[in-house]
Structures are given as C-alpha cells and as structure tokens.
Amino acid sequence: MPSFDQITDALAQQAIELPSWAFGNSGTRFRVFPQAGVPRDPFEKVADAAEVHRLTGLAPKVALHIPWDLVDDFAALRRHAEDHGVALGTINSNTFQDEAYKLGSLAHRDAAVRRKAIDHHLRCIEIMGETGSQDLKIWLADGTNYPGQDDMRARQDHLSESLTEIYAAIGEGQRLVLEYKIFEPAFYHTDVPDWGTSYAQVTALGDKAFVCLDTGHHAPSTNIEFIVMQLLRLGKLGSFDFNSRFYADDDLIVGAADPFQLFRILVEVIRGGGYGTGSGVAFMLDQCHNIEKKIPGQIRSVLNVQEMTARALLLDRKALDAAQRDGDVLTANGVFMDAFSTDVRPALAEWRESRGLPADPMAAYAASDYQSRIEADRVGGDQAGWGA
Ligand code: LRH
Ligand code: MN
Ligand code: MN
Numbered sequence: 001m002p003s004f005d006q007i008t009d010a011l012a013q014q015a016i017e018l019p020s021w022a023f024g025n026s027g028t029r030f031r032v033f034p035q036a037g038v039p040r041d042p043f044e045k046v047a048d049a050a051e052v053h054r055l056t057g058l059a060p061k062v063a064l065h066i067p068w069d070l071v072d073d074f075a076a077l078r079r080h081a082e083d084h085g086v087a088l089g090t091i092n093s094n095t096f097q098d099e100a101y102k103l104g105s106l107a108h109r110d111a112a113v114r115r116k117a118i119d120h121h122l123r124c125i126e127i128m129g130e131t132g133s134q135d136l137k138i139w140l141a142d143g144t145n146y147p148g149q150d151d152m153r154a155r156q157d158h159l160s161e162s163l164t165e166i167y168a169a170i171g172e173g174q175r176l177v178l179e180y181k182i183f184e185p186a187f188y189h190t191d192v193p194d195w196g197t198s199y200a201q202v203t204a205l206g207d208k209a210f211v212c213l214d215t216g217h218h219a220p221s222t223n224i225e226f227i228v229m230q231l232l233r234l235g236k237l238g239s240f241d242f243n244s245r246f247y248a249d250d251d252l253i254v255g256a257a258d259p260f261q262l263f264r265i266l267v268e269v270i271r272g273g274g275y276g277t278g279s280g281v282a283f284m285l286d287q288c289h290n291i292e293k294k295i296p297g298q299i300r301s302v303l304n305v306q307e308m309t310a311r312a313l314l315l316d317r318k319a320l321d322a323a324q325r326d327g328d329v330l331t332a333n334g335v336f337m338d339a340f341s342t343d344v345r346p347a348l349a350e351w352r353e354s355r356g357l358p359a360d361p362m363a364a365y366a367a368s369d370y371q372s373r374i375e376a377d378r379v380g381g382d383q384a385g386w387g388a
Contacts, residue, residue, distance in 0.1 A: 001338060003090055004347040006146025007313040011351070013276040016242075016302050017061040017089040017284040018052060020045040023295070026288035027264060033290055037374035042069040043080050044378065047209050048295055050084035051352075055361040057352070059300040061089030063284055064131070066124050068094065074130035088250050090177075090239070090284060093124045096141035096185070104142040106162035107155040107191040127175060135169065135239060135282060136213055139179040143186025143326040155191050160201060166227040167205040177238035177282075178202050182219055184249055185273075195227050199236055214286055215265070216245040224262040230279075232272030241286030242305060248387035251288045253297060256302030262304065263340050266312035275309070276297070293371065299361050307344055315339040 023045045025034050039045040041062065049062040062081060074088075076107035081088050091098050095105035095117045103109075105117035119177075124136055142159070146151050163178070170176050180198040181192055186225035192198055195211055211231055218224055231237035244250070244257035248292035255262045274281035284306065289297035316335050323332035365371070 001314055001316040001319075001342070003316075004310075004344070004351070006312060008351055010276060010313050011278045011306070011310060012355075014058055014306060015060050015283065016058050016305055017063045017282060018059045018282065018298055018302075019050065019063050019065070019092075020284055021065055022285065022287055022289060022298055023048045025067075027290050035268045035293065037371065037376075037378050038294065040378055042077055044150050044227050044374075045069070046077065046081050046086065046088075046184075047084055048374070049298070050081070051295055052302065053086050053299045055353065055358055055364050056299060056302050056306075057134070057357050058084070058306055059298070061087050063090040063092060063137075064094040064127075064133075065094055066089060066127060067096070067121075072359060075126055085252065088133055090135040090137050090282065091124050091133045092137045092139070093121050093126050096139075099246055101141070102190070102231050103141075104155065106138075106140055106166075107142040107159040109150060109154065111156065114158060118141070118162050118165050122169055125169045125171070129171070129327065134173065135175050135177050136166075137177045137239065138166075139212075139214075140192055141185050143183075143185060143190035145189050146188055148319060149188065150351060151187055152191075156197075159191055160204060163201055163205055163209075167209055170208050174236070175238060176205065176209045177212040178209065178364075179214055179217070179241065180212065181217040183247070195231060198358075199231070199234065199374045202238075210280075211236050212239045212240035212241060213237065214243070214249075215261075216243045216249045216286075217252060217376060220247075225268040228265055228268040228274070232268070237272075237274055237281050239282035239284055241284055242301070243285065243287045251286065253292075253304065254285060254301050255308060259304070259308060265312055265318070266305075266308050267315055267336075267339075270312055270315075290340065295371065296362060296365055301363055303361060305335060307348065310344040310348060311339050311342055314342055316364065 023039050025032055025038050027033050034173050046062050053059040078088055083311055095101050100113055100116055108114050177203055178198045180192045180194050188381050198211040202211055242254040244252045246257050269275050285301050320332060320335045323335055353359045
C-alpha cells in the first residue's frame, strides 16, 4: 500500500463545491425547520460557505441556484466571494417551481412554455459570464404521473430541441451538464431518468456537454460506481452532486448512509482519471441540513469526501492488478478492503496542521464564535432553498 506521504500531493488537489442552498432553511414535504442565523441573502450564503473553506481548505467554490440566488449585481457577488477567499461555481437552473412548469419545462408540449424555460437557461448562461462560472447544470422536474398522460417520445424530441438551443449559447470554456433522476416530482415517467438518457442527449449536443451524476438519484442497489466507470470511459462524466440516501432523494450528509459506497465511487473516479486538477470532473455537494446545523453539516460532508478519497488513493493498485491477473478473487477483494479499512484520520489531522489548517475543523468551528455571531446578527433569515 502507498504511504500517506505518497498521496498528499493528490489530496492537496481536492476541491468540492458547496451548494448555496445548503445554508438556508430547508425541510421536507411536511415541515421546514427554521434555524437561527441562516443567511438572509446570497451574500451571506457565500460568507458561510467561505467559512467551511477557511477551516478545511477543501471548498473553494460556491454553486448558485437561479432564481433562488438572484441578485441585482452578480459582479458584486463575485467580488464578495473573492474577498472571502472563494469563487462562484456552477450555475444551477430552476424550472421546477413556477406554475407555468406544472406539466414540464424544456420537454413541455407547448412551445410557449418551452420558450420561457429556454430563456431562463439563456439568462443563466449570461449570469455565468458575470460570475466566471464554468458549468451550467440542468436538472429537470419534467415527467408525468400517469400512463397516457403525455407522449413520452414527443417530449424527448422537444427536450432535444430545447437543449440544442441552450447549448448553442454555451461559450468557450463553459460546459452544460445534464443531471438525471429516477423519479420525483414526477412518479410515472421522468424525461431524464437515468445516465443513459442524459448521455444520449448530451452526446447529441457536442463536446461541451456532459452528464451530472447525483448520488441520491438512483434506485436502491444500483451499482453507482459502474456508472461512474462507464461515463469516464466514454469521456462524459462532467460532475457529481454528492449526498447520501437511505430510501430516495434524502439529500443527507455524503458518506453518512454508506461510506463504503462513497469509497467505491472514489476508487472508480481515480481509476478513470476523474480526480484532481484538470480532470474535468467537478465535485459538488447537493445536500440540505434540515435538522442539523448548516455550516458544521457542510464541514462534516467535505471531510467525509476527503477521508474516503484518502482511503481510495491508498489502494494498492499493483497488488490489486496482480491479484486480478492471477484470478485470485480473495486476495483482490482483500487488497480492496485493506484500503477501505485504513483509518486515515490521524494522518489527515496531522497533514492539515502542517498546512496551517485546524487538525479538527469540526472542533475548530465549535470553538469559534461564528455560529453565535450569525445567530445574533442575522435576524429574519429565511428559506433559501426548499420551499422558497
Ligand atoms: C433535484 C436536485 C437538483 C436540484 C437540487 C436542488 O433533486 O438534486 O440537483 O437542482 O436537487
Ligand atoms: Mn442534484
Ligand atoms: Mn436531488
């Protein structure tokens, strides 16, 4: 197995984008739980995200959701982010909360609704120019609830036409990433339900279009790392929305439900060349902290990704290759499990300190006065995500 010292260069390249909506109040279909000190505007969301980066060195970008994070002056928001030591990241479009989109958006049968949805995306691309963002992430709530409700084939054709128009506006150095989701809010069929559909659509668009894989968007027992392998092999894995789930799209802290799955995914990311500076795969969190505090929830999440990345980097590739070549099933599996079972926490803590970061960022946050300050200062913070 490589030593910890041999993986620190790779570890230093880790960058995980935080979702602005993780910092606002959120909840479930049944209740939004308000918390004291939540941001009152996108500027405060960026400040909170920057706090996570300050303590971990892992989260240099903040993803925005439009219109949740609409501001008059995106250049000012960009400067504000830079002043706080972070940058603005992925722009997420939102065509799932307007009345007009009840029956769909980019795949809707009515050209007027599609026009409105396409225009929203064109505006998002303009915003990307102002924020310096690389990725436009599209997730669609489009689908139907009942067999026969609409023509699935026609909807797929409409989707393709809409995406083609949006893609034409994607500039140099920018990318379109299309996220899939098996179900919800539509329950019978979803217009982009799986990686294959996303792959087919983005491949038809061209080489600036990629698939986004949200780990919570699959059926139980789906082999997600197989999808990761396949998309990397095809050169079409654009980004991750990391979270974890027990049942459906739970949006819980990444690595909480199944750390081994996170490890297996990261092994395939590294194996397929999807890790590190210049790899072209953007790591992002897509989570909401409904009952736990937001900032420590995000700190815990990026640390979970870092910890599993370290274990995946420690995988003894040579020993694994040899065992695989020999058809030695148990040794191969043993080598794999050795990496997963390695406790990297003490080495990570020491390494963080050597880089001027707190050994234990969770404890450092708890010991700081950031939470008490925002709770005292921010009166009237509101939902900044679900239910907004
Ligand atoms: C949809 C989704 C998508 C949205 C986000 C808020 O379930 O994963 O990425 O933009 O949640
Ligand atoms: Mn997502
Ligand atoms: Mn989701």
